[in-house]
Amino acid sequence: MDFEEEPEVIIKVNQLFKIFGNDPKRGVEHLRAGRTKQEIFEKTSLIVGLDDVSFEVMKGETFVLMGLSGCGKSTLLRSLNRLIHPTAGEIIIGGRDIVGMNDDEIREFRRDNIGMVFQNFALLPHRSILDNVAFGLEIQGMPLAERHEKSRAALELVGLSGYETSMPDQLSGGMKQRVGLARALAGDAEILLMDEAFSALDPLIRRDMQDELIDLQERLNKTVIFVTHDLDEALKIGNRIALMMDGKIIQVGTAEEILMNPENEYVERFVADVDMTKVLTAKDIMMKADPVIYCKSGPHHAARLMKEFGISSLFVVSQHRILRGIVMLEDVVEAVKHDKKTLEETTIQDIPFVQLDTPISEIIPVIADSRYPLPVLDEDARLKGMIMRSSVLLALARKEPETNDS
C-alpha cells in the first residue's frame, strides 16, 4: 500500500451507539451516564451492541475489527451498510450520511458501493457458481451477457476459472469462500465488508485465503473492513487494527503500535501470546545503513569513512543505492597498502540479505549464519537499512509479557 500521498478518509464513524431491545434510546442515556454494559443489561435488559464508537478508515486500507466473541464486531460491521440500524451517531461514507438514508437510498447505496463476504459463505444453493457471482449485478439490473462477462472476470481474479457451471455443494470450503469473494468483487464496489470471512476454514486453507486477500489487495486497492477474533489474522492482513471490548473501541493502530504500546491491560492480555518473531519484520527492527560507499570510490575514501564513523564494514552501492556488496576494514587496509584505485577487488559480493517485510523468524537463521551485517532491500534491490545481531535481540527484549497471571 502506498501511503506517501495524502490518505483520503472514506469511512468516518462518529459517536456511534447501537442498543438492542425496546426503546433503545434510554440505553444511550444510561451509557452516557457512565453505566457499564453489564449494569444496563441487569437493570433494563437492554443489550449494548456499540458504545460510543468513533474511527476513520482511509481509502485503500485494510482495517481490521478485532476482539473477543460478543464484543460488537459484527454489529459495527453491519452498521456500515445498515444491515443493523444504529441507535445514535453518524456514519459518513464517501461524504454521504448512511444513518439518515431512507430504504431506497440505502439499497442503492449498497448496490453501488459495498460488497460483503460472509462467514459461512452464504452461496445461493440453487444457483450455479457463475450466477452466484453475478447475483449483485443481477440485483443492479445488469443484462445477462454483461453480468456473466464481469462475473467470469471476477472468478478468474480469485483463481476459479472453469468452475462457472458447478453448483455450490460441489465445491470445498475454501473454494466456496473464493466464490463469495468474487461475488463481492464483481460489482466493483469500493468497500468490502468481511465478517469472520475465513473463520470457518481449515487453518491451512485459511492461511492461503489470507495470502490471497493480501495479494488481491495489492492489485485492487479496495477499502476492506475485516472482522476477526483471531489476533494473528488481524496482524497479518490489517494495515490498522481496532481492538474492541464490550461494544467500545479500546485501541486503534498498526500491528506494531498495538503490540509495542498496548493501551491498557485488556489489550496487553490480548497480545500477550503473540509470537513477536512472526509479527515484526525487517523494516521494524532495521537501522539506518549510513554511511555507504559508492562502488566507483577508492579504498582511501572507504578507510576514512570507517575511521570517522568507527565502523568495521561498509555497504557498497551503485546509483540509487542499489546494493553491490560489502567491504570489510581489514580488506580496505590491505587495498590502501597496495595502493589500489578502486574497491572492485575488495568488495565482497553475494552477501545474504533480507526484504523489508521478512519476519524476524526468518531473519534469525540468516543472520546467525552470516559474518556481516544484514542488508535490508526493497523489491528493486535498493538498500533500505541494515540489521545487526544485536538489533534482533533488542527488538525481542523490548516487548516481553512481564506478567503472566492467567
Next chain:
Amino acid sequence: MIPKLPIGDLVADLVDWIEFNLGWLLDIITAGFKTVLNGFADILMIIPPLIFIPILAILVYLVSHRNLRLALLSIAGLLLIWNLQLWDLSMMTLALVIASTFIALLIGVPLGILASGNDTFDAVIRVLLDFMQTMPPFVYLIPAVIFFSLGNVPGMIATVIFAMPPAIRLTNLGIRQIPTELIEVADAFGATPRQKLLKVQLPGALPTIMTGVNQCIMLALSMAVIASMIGAAGLGYQVLVGIQRVNIAMGFEAGLAIVILAIILDRVTQSVVR
C-alpha cells in the same frame, strides 16, 4: 326441560342474508371455478387416450428426472383405466383435482409468503389452520352446499379449502427455514423486497413448497372423491353409486382407478421434489 335452541333457524337466516346481499360475489366465484375446471377438463377429455397416455408417460419420465420405472408404471395404470372403460370419469376426477390444486396453490402460496413475513398474521393463520385440520373432511361439504348448492363447483370449493393448508404451511415454513445469512446476502447487495422474494426466498423454499404441493394434490384427490356426495362428477360418484346399489364390481373398479391415479400423482410430485 330447556327448549331446543334455534341454532338451525339462525344459521338459515344468516345464509339467506348472505345470499341476498353477497349473491354477486358467490356468482363470481362460481363462474371463476367453472372456468378453471372446464379449462382443465376440456384439455384432458379432448385428447384420445392413445395419444394422451404416451404424452403423459414422456412428461412423467422428464419431470421425475428420467425415472423409467415410474413412466412404465403410469402407462400400465392408465391403460388399465382405459380398459375398464373408466377413462372419461378418471379424467373428470383428474380435472377436479388439478383445477382445485391450482386454485389452492394460487391462494395458499401467497398466504404462506405473507405469513412468512408477518408474525401476527402467521399466528392468526396458524390457529385457523390447526382448527381446520382437526375437522373431518366431511364437514367441509356443508358450507359448500349451503352457498353453492350441488354440483362440481361446491365440490371444488370444499376441495380447495380442504387442500389449501399444506400449501400455506409449507410455503411459510420453507421461507422461514432459509438461513439468515442468505437473507443478509440479498439485503447486503441491495435487493428490493421483491427481488429478495423472487431470487432468494422462493427458490430457496422451493423444495419445501413442492412437498406442500404434493400434500395438496393428495388431499385434493381424497376430497374430490368425497365431494361426489354433493354432486361432483367423476370416479367418486361411480363409487358412491356402486355402494348405494351394492354393486361390488362397479364400486371396486372405480376404487381401483382412484388408487391408480393416487399412486401416479403421488410418485410424480414426489420425484419432482428430489
